[in-house]
Amino acid sequence: MSRPQHFGWFLARGFGPHGWGHPYLDWNYRWTEPALYQESVRTLEQAGFDLLIIEDAPSLGSPATIDLRVRQAFGGPKHDPLLLAPYLFAATQHLGIVPTVNPAAYLPYTAARQFATLQHLSGHRLGLNVVTDTGSARHFGTAPPPDHDGAYDRAEEWLAGIKALWNSWPEGALIADPARGRYADGTLLGHVQHRGDYYGFDGPLNALPFTDGEPVIVSPGGSGRGLGFAGANSGVQLALAPLDRESISAYRAKIHAAAVEAGRAPDDIKILFAIQPVIVSSAEEADRVVAASRDPDDAAIAYIAEKQSSDLETDLTALDLDAPLDLSVFGGHVSQGSIARLVGKHDVTTTPLSTLLAAHARLGRISDRTGFVGTAGEFADLIEELGDWGNDGVLIWGDLHPVTVHRILDELVPILRRRGILRSDYVTGGLRANLQAF
Numbered sequence: 271m272s273r274p275q276h277f278g279w280f281l282a283r284g285f286g287p288h289g290w291g292h293p294y295l296d297w298n299y300r301w302t303e304p305a306l307y308q309e310s311v312r313t314l315e316q317a318g319f320d321l322l323i324i325e326d327a328p329s330l331g332s333p334a335t336i337d338l339r340v341r342q343a344f345g346g347p348k349h350d351p352l353l354l355a356p357y358l359f360a361a362t363q364h365l366g367i368v369p370t371v372n373p374a375a376y377l378p379y380t381a382a383r384q385f386a387t388l389q390h391l392s393g394h395r396l397g398l399n400v401v402t403d404t405g406s407a408r409h410f411g412t413a414p415p416p417d418h419d420g421a422y423d424r425a426e427e428w429l430a431g432i433k434a435l436w437n438s439w440p441e442g443a444l445i446a447d448p449a450r451g452r453y454a455d456g457t458l459l460g461h462v463q464h465r466g467d468y469y470g471f472d473g474p475l476n477a478l479p480f481t482d483g484e485p486v487i488v489s490p491g492g493s494g495r496g497l498g499f500a501g502a503n504s505g506v507q508l509a510l511a512p513l514d515r516e517s518i519s520a521y522r523a524k525i526h527a528a529a530v531e532a533g534r535a536p537d538d539i540k541i542l543f544a545i546q547p548v549i550v551s552s553a554e555e556a557d558r559v560v561a562a563s564r565d566p567d568d569a570a571i572a573y574i575a576e577k578q579s580s581d582l583e584t585d586l587t588a589l590d591l592d593a594p595l596d597l598s599v600f601g602g603h604v605s606q607g608s609i610a611r612l613v614g615k616h617d618v619t620t621t622p623l624s625t626l627l628a629a630h631a632r633l634g635r636i637s638d639r640t641g642f643v644g645t646a647g648e649f650a651d652l653i654e655e656l657g658d659w660g661n662d663g664v665l666i667w668g669d670l671h672p673v674t675v676h677r678i679l680d681e682l683v684p685i686l687r688r689r690g691i692l693r694s695d696y697v698t699g700g701l702r703a704n705l706q707a708f
Contacts, residue, residue: 273708274690275656275663275664276320276542276663276708277320277664277692278319282667283325284324284370285307285349286348286349287347289301289669297673304358307358310670317692321506322365322366323399323508323665324351324367324370325351326348326350326351326370327406328372329405331345344576344577344580344581351369352388356391359391364395365395366395367396369398369399371398372406373400373424374424377469377471378471381432388485389484393700397485397486398488402418402422402491402499427467431471433484435462438461442455444478460474482699486506488504488506488508501528501539502529506541506705509544510607511543513639518656526539543661545642546667547642547644547666549645549678550644552645553648556648559633563632571624572587573631578612578627583604584600584604586623589623592622593622594621612630613626614626637651
């Protein structure tokens, strides 16, 4: 029997046009309405998943690249995932829901009160995927956006302020005793006064304290500063790394060291590696899919160029595909991690841009660990192997269309359950309790 792991779903498109560009658009779900998402989260909960993380970007990007972002709906439109969350909580009983939030978009007092409200409404199943993107700064004021490390400084202050407000009701302040005729003792409430580099506000918070812990913080950052933020604050780390033993061990060691440096235990953070599988019916079909991707045509390369242009907010389609990529085309708002994913292991000074793009069109087999095309059994083998290396769990990366969810999970869930990798039931106490159950 293999060791159990945690499973989550990363909704990579965000609260956006699900089905666009795919044949299953003709299922006629309306992406702006909750039914599509509610159907899928019920399936995730039936499957024993711990959480759903909903990607978001509040901005359509810089004026020069808006068309790149919306022409194929890669980067927008997106609606607010925080407002979708109550509909998903109403459709489930155990699944954690983790909308993406940006400190630039929410003042700490407002954020603390809204998040506390959702934590209570959900039975303590709220998580917060805290991102430090500065590309949307122009929507929230006229001050120049902070640099990379400054954005993390702001996020640290923001989160510390929110936690101070959450804790402004100490033990004993809430009485709620009808026999005594006393609801609360206001003399015990903490009079928070915060005056920082980025925010100023007063407390106490006009919301109840939590019975089963604060919302779980999730973070995706891979830089040194990002890993430090995770070590100090996160309950879940969204991890991107090559899925070989050496890379996974090295990544986990960095997260654990950051946790220890912040005075926490390594097991306080569950590290979930993101994978985008292509599940097919047989090994022969997997071989055909991989073979068909080896020599991408011009249309496939153009599609990748548009998608990468949206992600990087830089028009790659206007560049010379036969020339090496000049990294100076990227502005300071583009993350180094995103650029590194585009370049991969190639020498950027000598490799033509078309070669970089073609590499993203090519697929590999799960069975030989060159990619993620394979049968449900082969994908389960990979997950089991990760568990043998001490892995905490997996985030399946994809849209939340019911067709996608069932295509990946219908055969996979029974296999994982039979092997003892995937939970069959939940514990009480909300998202935090289920993450710490093993």
